[in-house]
Structures are given as C-alpha cells and as structure tokens.
Amino acid sequence: MTAMFGEPIARVEDDRLLRGEGAYLDDLGHDALAVAFVRSPHAHARILDIDVSGALDVCGVLAIYTYEDLPGRLAEPLPLLIPHPALTHGRTGYPLAADEVNYVGEPVAMVVATDRYLAEDAAEAITVDYDPLPAVVGIDAARAAEHLVHPDVPGNVAAHLVQSNGDAAAAIAAAPRCLELDLVIERSASMPLEGRGVLALWDTDSRRLRIWTSTQTSTGVRAAVAAKLDLALASVDVITPDVGGGFGVKIVHPWPEEVLVPWAAKTLGRPVKFTEDRVEHFTSSAHERGQRHQVRVGFDDDGRVLGLDVRFWHDNGAYIPYGLIVPLITSTQLLGPYKPGAYRVEFTSLYTNTVIVTPYRGAGRPQGAFVMERTMDAIAASLGLDRALVRERNFILPSQMPYDHGLIFQDGRPLIYDSGDYPAALAKLKALVGWDSFPAVQAEAREQGRNLGIGLACYVEGTGVGPYEGAHIVVETSGKVKVATGLTTQGQGHQTVLAQIVADELGVPFGDVEVTTGDTRAFGYAVGTFASRAAVMSGSAVALAARAARAKAIKVAAAALEASPDDVEIVDGMAAVKGDPASAIALGTVAVLSNPLRYAFDEAAKAATQFAGGDIDAPPVAEGESPGIEGREFFSPVRSTFASGMHAVIVETDPLTAETKILRYCVVHDCGTLINPRIVEGQIHGGVAQGVGGALYERMAYDETGQLQNASFMDFLMPYVSEVPDGIEIDHLETPSPLNPLGIKGAGEAGVIPGAAVFASAISDAEGFAITTMPISPSDLFELRQRHKAAPDAG
C-alpha cells in the first residue's frame, strides 16, 4: 500500500463541484422565505423614526422587524468575542441598529418576504428619518478626535497596548546609527466570491433549531445563537455547507443575520434564508489592513538591529467584535525571522465610522512584514549593503531555536519560535531568483532604457493556534471509515487531506475514508478554521483518533485471530497476523465483532451474536472498553507552531506610464511536513494573488463622509489572471514542527503575507527611491516620481 501522506493526490471534493453539484448556502432552502435589510446610507447618524407603512402593502411581505421588536438578549449588543485587558473601550453593534448608526451599511430593519425581489421592494419602501452626525473617517481623523464615533469612547481609542522586550529606547540611543520611517498600509478585504448567507429552520416537532451558514466556525455560531435565543446548546444544530471562500471574513460571528434569521424562522414557524449581495458584502461585512506605522530603529555598521521601536495606529472600524487580534498579530509577527535586540511596540486601536475590521488572510501579518521589511531595506540602503546580507545578519539561527521573544502572542501564550531554518531558506531563494546575478541584469536593462527591480521579503507565521480541535472516527461494519472534525472548510481540501492522514494511520484504502467537517451534529467541540490551523489542529486530532481506533481494532482483531496484538497489523483495510495473509479479516468484520449483539440485523451481524462464539467467562464488553471501533481524540498544543517563508519578485516599471509589470515571482516556503503538496502549492498561488492585489490594486476608497466609493467589483480591483504573475516558482524547505504528532505547520496564509513588502522592495529598487505606502497604483508611482524629481534628497 502506498503511503497517502505527502502525496499530491487529486481531491475527493472535485467531482461533485465540477458537475455543479456543490451545495452552497443559497443552493439550499428553495422554499424558505427571503430576507432583505434596510441599511444605513449614513456613516454616522441618529435614528429619529422608522416608518414601515409603505412596505406593508408590498405583496409577499410577511414581516418587518426593527430594533423595537427584538426580545431579550437579541436587544443587547452582539458579543465581544475576544476580550483583552487592554481593550478598555470595546463596543459592538446591535443586530438591528437601536438609536444610532455608525457605518454606511449598518442594518436598521429586516424584511421577510416570499422572495428576494419583493423583499428589496419592501425595503425600499421603508422610510427612515436620520439626523446625520459628523463622520470620523480615516486614522488621522480618528486620532485628531475632533468628533467621536462613540460618545463614551474618548479620543476614539478602543485600546492602547505596549509590549516590549528589553529597553528599546536606550538601545536605539546607544546605537551607532538610527533611522526613522513612516509607513502606511491601506484598507482591503477578504472578498470571497461567495458572500455570507444563513438559512434557518425551526422544527416544531422536535423543538430543535437547524441553521446552515456560510461560516468558518459552526460551533461559534451555535454557541452565539443559542445564547441570544435562550436555547440549550443541545437543541441547536449548525451545519456549514459548501463555502465559496472565506479568507477570514467568515470567522466573524454572529453576524446580525445569524441571530435574526433563526429568530425569524422560529417566530414565523417557516424556514427563512438570507443571502447577501455583493454590495452588502462591501458595505456590511468586514475589511482589514488599514494601519499607519512610525518606526525608529537603531543598528550598527554591519546592519545588525540593536533596538526597534514601533508605534502604530490601527483602524478598527465602527465596532470591535473580534477584539485586538489583528493589531496583536501585527505587533508580534512584525519581528519576522529576526532578533531585533530590544523591541518595543505600541499600538492604538481607533474607531472610525466605517465597516468593522476583522482578520483577512494574514490577519495583521502583512502589515507587520511590510514594516519590518521596509526597515531592513532602509538599513541596507543607508549602509550601501546588500539587502539579503543585512537580513542574514539579523536572522535567528537554527541553533537558537526554540527562540523566546519575550512577548505574548495572539493566542495568549508566549511568542516562542519552535523551529525554522531562515539562512537555508534565504540561500534557496537567492539561488531560485538569481539574486547575486541580478545587478548585472538590471544594469544591462537600464542601458536599454528599462527599469527593472528586484524585491525580497521574509516572514514568520504563527500557525496552528489553539485552544484545540478534535476528531471522531468510526469504522463501520461495511468497512467504511467515517471521520468527523468540528472545524470548517472553504476550499482547502480538508476532506482529502484529512482522509490521507487517516488512510495512513489506520491502514485503510483512501477511498474508504469519508470526512465531514463543520457540522455540530457530527462533532460538537471545535474552534474554527482560521490562522492557518486546520492541518495542524484537525490533522493532529484525526491522526490521534485514527491511532486510537487502530489500537482498538487491533485488540479486537487479535482476540478474534487468537494472536497477540503485537503480531497483528492492518493493511489495506484488512487485519491480519503479520506474515500470515491467509489470516486476514476485513476491518468491517472487526467492527462487527467489536459490538456484541443480541439481534443480527443482517448476515454479517450474525457473527457478533451471543451464540456465535466468544469467551463466555468474560463480560461481552470488557471493563473500560466500549463497543465499536471508534477513536475520539483532541489535540491541544501548548502554543502555536511557526512556519516561515521568503518571497522575491522581479518587476519592470514603465518609465512613461509608471505601470508595474511582474517578470518573475519566487517563493521559498516552510510549512513543516506536507500532507498534500499540490494543495499546499494551490494555497500559495492563491495567497500570492491576494498579495499582488494588496500591493498593486486593492484599496477600500472611503470619502471623508464615510461613503465607500468603490463598493463593487468594477472599482475594487481584484486581480484577474492578467494581473498575477505568469508562473510562480516555488521551492520548499521542511523544518518539521516539534509541537504536533505529524510535524505540520500551517500553510493557508503564507502566500499573501509578504506581498506588500516584496513589491515595495522591488519597485523601490527599480525606481531608486523608497516606497512607504501600499498599495501603489501607476498614478501613485507617477506622483511619487514627480515629488522625487522636485526634491531628490527628501526622504
């Protein structure tokens, strides 16, 4: 039997998805009622009056709800999911706005009708009387605090936190050299092709609530909805259907509709479904990335960082349900693969009258990587040293692992890098892209009037964050192996990857393993899919569960074969005495034997009934044992495990039009052992595309009144194929993780993290001046060129 682990096998998901037989949220519930929302057209306003009379005449309308209709806990703010001591002024929204709206798109009223067309007609006929208030838009306005988003939050400050290791100020003061940088990253968003949606069904006979939602955490939604609707957890089922991409935005929960739709379904006694449209996704889901940084770095003549002091301001939008995770990740992951001597990081998280800010693939790391990598480039430029060399001199070495940064990471645990080989990765990258021979290439191009530039960016990514994941494995009497884990899937191929692990661990054919994810009925304890944790967490959990099931199967088979368990093996779904193939019994039969029966429900079951044999002096189910071949295990690591990678890009900037063309894009990537290399590469490809988007194209353009000017795919520029590199060259490094049984590290976010950094590095190299704001459009580059022509010595 070939080992499945490490094989780039084709995905089991593909057949039905290719046939158009996927079951995404809007594909379900054809008979459900439809929902549309009235949403605020103002970024900041008081609600004076809501007049629904115009909508009541619209044919097909069943109900219209406003805040006043919400009972009990539904009338309270939505939960603040991740509290933190520094989050002193946390504010969350209501499912339907109470007396104030704080961003364009905030839900104000909910219409339930027989179809979406009619629901939108009714929503349009509802008149809301607003008293507009001044809108706070952008970090500068939030800091200036001439106006407040929330009247009881002074300075618009949700949180302020300082973390440090050593005395950075002293180290910088004592350092031979010092630089200051001002850096800006603009807001972008996850933007999956499928928006949010939720379908709810209240079963009056069994008094159970069943919810389907396009989410990254079914257990999270279940807990939140049960709490809001005052239902026992056990009477709420949440099922994640096929999900058309998440990229972070779908980890937020409960969305207003996730509590309102189930409540409406229960109240009306009919299934209710809400599917958002694209404009709603732009104006009422979540964004991320917007930060402004000020860096002071002290270093020596060799480019070694002696002290690093970073101050930044993070725009968290109108509310802060996901807490401080993004700026916490920026604060800590900014360090990358480097040892900065003394480090101090201070952030202020600010409210603005815009869409909320929650993790988008990378979740604060792209900002951190941008800041650190621009700093490294600046150090190299000031010393006239090679940019790769400066980085090398600052690397944490393999011999220094595990490396404790003396800070607390986003999981509440110490930031300790467990493993990694940054020098080896850089060597691979330099070889792959031709780093050392590039200056000659660049010089030759310049003589032909072409601007070529090469960029480099390194990152470290904490993955596999806890608290835990679990898995349940059952070997059925048919021989099929059913695996369930609680976290969810949005295209990462979990059904394939987890089956590969089980096939190897249990010794069964890959095709006999069937995996279910994200269904609280199948597995009720889970956290969710985010932070590149699924392979580490659920991968480890299914491995442990499979080992437990295997041990049980061997025990039962050994008894049946009258052999010692040490002499029994399971290969290709058959349990046999080693070296004696004739003794083999099918795993399905072992499952039958493991469950002593009184009643034989089919032919195979007869073997387990009371007159079929077995030790009549021992209990049918031994003490401490259970019937069946099952394994149910949890994996809960002491801390995250750290993946890493380095990207290089060669660009050409047009001297006339200032357009940037990508000539080559190279990736060296370390995510420990690979379960399915093809799936990992696919994740990298997708992340790189989002990195290109964030570096060159994507920017949420709010005007000063808080209107989003590009709330559509026409003007929010996600890359087509023409914008991404034509070919991405990837080389791998594997430093297995010591923190989980399979040596895995997460891979989901790797491709996007260094995107802004690597392009800034390359364009700077092509242009001869530093790029400090991302994204950068041709127009932006043109304006920068003009500025530098006018004042060539200015920074």
Added chain:
Amino acid sequence: MTFDVQMTVNGVARTVRVPARLLLSDCLRHDLRLTGTHVGCEHGVCGACTVLVDGVAVRSCLMLAVSADGAEITTVEGLAGPDGTLSAVQQAFADCHGLQCGFCTPGFLTTITAALAENPDPTHDEAREIIGGNLCRCTGYQNIVKAVLRAAELGRAGS
C-alpha cells in the same frame, strides 16, 4: 405581469412563467433548481454566472429570463456526457487542481468550453486571454491556465 418562457436547458425543454425582471441566473437557480450556476456579483464582472446561450458564453446575471425565450442553454450541469463522464474541461480541472472552493468554477468551465470549441489549440497566452474575464479568489489562476491547456490536450486526444 408574468411571461411564459420556453427554453431548452441542457437538452431538456423547460417552461417557466416569470416576471420580466427575473434574472436568468435566478431563473436557472431557483425556478429550474439548477444551482450549479453561481452568483458572485450581479454586475457582470466576476463571471461565476456564465452559461452558454445558443452556444455562446454570456453572463446570466446580465440577462433577463424573458430574453432567453426560445434559447438553448447549457449550464455546468450539462457539460458531462450522457453516461456521466466528465467533459475534457471538467477532467482537466480535476487533473490540474484547478479549483479550491469551487464557487467560480462553473463560470470558468462554461467559458472555457465555448472558447475551446472555437479555438481547440490555444497557445499559453491565448489560454490566459480565454480566462481573462473571470475572477477567482482561491487559486491565483496558475492551475486554471494549466487546466485550459490540459483540456485542449484531452480534447485533441479524444477526437
């Protein structure tokens, strides 16, 4: 006011009675229960809703169902063979890991199917042009380009 619309969808005659404003995408998905065609934007940019109308690839979110009266429509559900064998384009996507979440995929499949019917032997650059108007957020397009060329290869091998 409603209108009778008669279409042939994936070879089967279908009749629906719909309001004028019903989009073809919604008609296919909800009236005909062919949910393989997906809706990503409803402004014609993402391409997830692409179907073949009289053999020509069009955005079903930009067509009214009433405009499709008398048309022959092929959706993703109609690409596989009568015995269920995946088409060359579908098989190529499976071979090349050309899909992750699968949401944009039906739009790519129909677009590529129509394009290869017109140009069965595209160059690498032509392959990129063929998929140039469809958005994918998961794959970064690398494997989709490969899938186009692989589909052409499978198509030539089959014929």
Added chain:
Amino acid sequence: MKPSSFGYSRPESVAEAVAILASIGPDGKVLAGGQSLVPLLNMRLATPSHLVDINRLSELAYISIDHDHIAVGALARHADVLRDPVAAAAQPLLAMALRLVAHPVIRNRGTTVGSIVHADPSGEMTAVLALLDGSVLATSTSGQRFVQARDFFLGPLESDIQPGELATEARFPMLAASAGCAFAEVSRRHGDYAVCGVAAVVELGDDGRVRRARAAYLSVAGTPLVLDLTEACAGAADGFAEAGRLAMDQVRPASDIHASASYRRHLVGVLTERACRDALAHAKERAR
C-alpha cells in the same frame, strides 16, 4: 441586488419597437445587449418604467460595407464586429478598439450600437465614432434621422437619442487608403475602463508626410474629446511629442480613486505620442 419592476415588451419588428417606444415616453429604455443597462437595473440605479427588448429584431444584426462606411446594425454584438474580416479590413480601428472593450464574454452579448448610445466617455466605441466622425441612425414613428457623432454625445451617459427613438444603426467611415490608425490605452486591470485612452488616425499626403492627424480621448472629459493634431504632427522632427504636449494643454481631466488628474494629463501626452506614431507606422504599412 434585484431590479425593481418594469413593464416589458419584446417586439418582432422595428416598426413595432418604435411604436411601443412612442407610447411609453421618456421613462422607457431599450434593452439590447444589456451589459451596461442590466448592472444599473440590478443596483436600482436605473428604474425605467418599461423595457423594450430588441433582441428579436434579427434584421438589425448586420454588419455591412457601403461605399464609404461600415454600417453596424443595432443588434450586431461587439464579438461579431470584432471577428468580421471585411469590417476589419475596411476600418481597422474598429477591431483595435473592440479588443479593449471589457472581456470576450461581455463582447458576446454587448452591442456596439448599444455602447455608443450608452455614451460613456470612458467607452472605446464612443471615442472611435467621434474620431471617425461617424453617425447614428435614429428611427422613430416619425421617420429616421442621422445624427453626426459631434452632435450625438451630449454629456456623460447622455446621448441625443430622444424618447420614442431607437438607434438602429451606427456608421463608421472607412479608413482612407492613405491613412493609418492606432489605439493606445492604459487601464488598471486588463479589460477595465481606461484610465486614459487615445485613438488616432493619421493620413499621409502624396509626399509621404503627415497630411492630417486627429485623435480622440477616453476618460478625460464628459464626452469623447477630439483634437486636430495636424499642425503638430506635420511639423518638426519630434512632431509627435509636440502633439502630445498640445493635447495635454487641451485636456482638463478629473481625479478619481483610480488616478489623479495630473497623471491622466501625463498619459494624454504619452499616449498621444504613442498612438500617433503607431498610426503613422500603420499608414506607411498600408501604403506599401
């Protein structure tokens, strides 16, 4: 986003179409390709009371060559015009421009006449019609009238088509044997509306020098801007650079989220030079 309700007619003849248009008044709209109109309907940015679907008027799906122009019927799809070899030979600027219009699938359904009537100053075909000084045939119950391009584009998204009128044809003058054309455009993503675009036609005299040069501009004004660059192009050695400077002086582009006004103006200079130079090369190639 779903459209609001509207009345709907699907006439089987042009006569029937214009009769309906006459009866529904200014709040009605023609549905041809729908690639520009339906997104507006879906977002409820357009809420016409009645739509007249002309997709049954197959008699309007023609592309024909007349003695000095190409006539494109209202139902000719962009894709049909793009792949028509006779049209491509007679007026190469059509294919050069159409290749830049959105993406192939949009071109499968969108109509050239429709995009001209839509009158988007960022649209390639509006600039082409303006540059070639083509015309639009407007048909109504009272007859037909030709509107020259210079009188057709009234403002952003506003054409001279009156309530009750159906634009049934657009006419594009053929490219003279002694002329060449070119299209140069910068857009953010491939297929997006141009940040700045220039279409140019350069005519050679018998002496092989530039006799006439004109250019039309996308995305720098509320209507397509046409400039006569003959003097600049026919003049000194770096005539095209001079033409670029002249054009830059004439435009007053706006800033938006995609580009600053000064960048757009800069592109006007760069792309004018590029388009004129390419058009001259094209003219010389055709003359051979």
